[in-house]
Amino acid sequence: MIIENHLLALTNAMFKEKENWKWVSDEQKSEFFFIINRILSKRFPDKAQLLNLKAIDKVSGLDLWYHFMKSKPYPSWIWSKSEKEKPLIPDNDYKLLLLRLKIKDIDLDYLIENHFDFVKEELNYYKKLEKQ
8 A cells, every 4th residue: 555645645644544654655754754743843842842853863753753643533633724813803993993093003903902991992982973
């Protein structure tokens, strides 16, 4: 059996179809070590740091990851995209504040990040003015 030479096939052999790990070639392990070490560093930074050596034997490094992950379930988090952060203030309210406060967007971003209560009060005040 031959494992296809792409990241998904290799990670499937590593995490999902673990019995196929024996078919992963040393060349594939060497080629994909860096990216897999980087992916796993998100959840296991201390272990990834130990393997983050320029002169590491990449084949052994990936085998170490395989044996570490062997008893764990498939890590569904490795392919999940990070959720986009929802803005604290809707776009139209943001524009209203820029107009009313007569400040630059970078200054408003600073206020939102560091003085959100103030920004909320101002926004409520300006919305009440618009309703009148």
